[in-house]
Amino acid sequence: MPSVPPLRPAVFFDRDGVVNVSPGDGYVLRWEDFHFAPGIIEALALCRARGYATILVTSQQGVGKGLMTQAALDDLHTRMQAELAQHGAALDGIYACTHLAGNCTCRKPSAEMIFRGRDEHGLDLTRSWLVGDHDRDIQMAINAGVPRTVRILSHHEPKVTADFTLAETAGLAALLREMLPVV
Numbered sequence: 001m002p003s004v005p006p007l008r009p010a011v012f013f014d015r016d017g018v019v020n021v022s023p024g025d026g027y028v029l030r031w032e033d034f035h036f037a038p039g040i041i042e043a044l045a046l047c048r049a050r051g052y053a054t055i056l057v058t059s060q061q062g063v064g065k066g067l068m069t070q071a072a073l074d075d076l077h078t079r080m081q082a083e084l085a086q087h088g089a090a091l092d093g094i095y096a097c098t099h100l101a102g103n104c105t106c107r108k109p110s111a112e113m114i115f116r117g118r119d120e121h122g123l124d125l126t127r128s129w130l131v132g133d134h135d136r137d138i139q140m141a142i143n144a145g146v147p148r149t150v151r152i153l154s155h156h157e158p159k160v161t162a163d164f165t166l167a168e169t170a171g172l173a174a175l176l177r178e179m180l181p182v183v
Contacts, residue, residue: 009127009183010092011047011176012114012146015058017133017154018169019044019080024155027062029072031079037152037169043131044089046173051183052129053092053121057113057140063098070098093117108136111144118144129180131172135160150175 016022021035028034047054056077062068077094084090095113097106106112118125130141133154141149142160151162152169164175 005122007122007124008051008053010053010055010117010121010123010125010129011180012055012057012117012128012130012141013040013044013091014130014132014134014137015056015060015096018131018152019056022133022154027060027067028076029062029068031076034076034080036083039168039170039173041084041087041089043169043172043176044084044091045087046176047180048089050176050180052180053117053123054089055114055117055121055123056091056094056096057108057117057130057137058094058096059108059136060096060098061100063096064100064103073098093121108134109139109143111140114140114144114146127183129176132162138162148179 013019019040021037044054060073063070063073081090095116099107101107117123125145128146129148130146131150132138133152134156138149138151138160149162150164153167166172
């Protein structure tokens with residue numbers, strides 16, 4: 001009888017403000033406006049090298065508002081993945097809520113995107129992490145039972161406590177190198 005492979009832990013990443021430089025209150029609508037956040041490629045590659053799945057969980061209501069099409073968002077994510085792949089840092093999964101507030105069940109802080117990632121990639125949430133820059137990201141992790149969280153400080157005053165707080169993404173790889181065990 002074949003053995004069942006053990007579930008793998010993951011590091012879940014928010015996109016705007018974590019994987020890429022935050023557009024502020026606006027939206028990244030074109031590849032030309034997408035810029036990787038300092039140190040994020042190194043952090044993603046480190047997670048993968050340590051045996052963690054890397055999963056993007058992002059709210060992209062610019063699609064729901066009609067500011068960009070789903071095809072344009074998919075193209076942006078395809079280009080992002082191609083660039084990350086050149087550095088051994090491609091994401092294992094991308095989950096995006098493109099709906100307007102109140103029109104779905106997947107909008108943060110709902111745990112639905114994390115649960116989809118868990119189910120589709122065989123993930124152990126009890127050994128997983130989340131990196132986000134808003135209360136809704138940290139609360140999503142709490143709602144999903146993801147026990148370790150890292151907040152990248154943004155222009156929003158934090159009300160939900162994260163396990164670790166960094167001023168910017170440039171310090172993320174060093175924190176993960178120290179805290180993330182090899183699996």
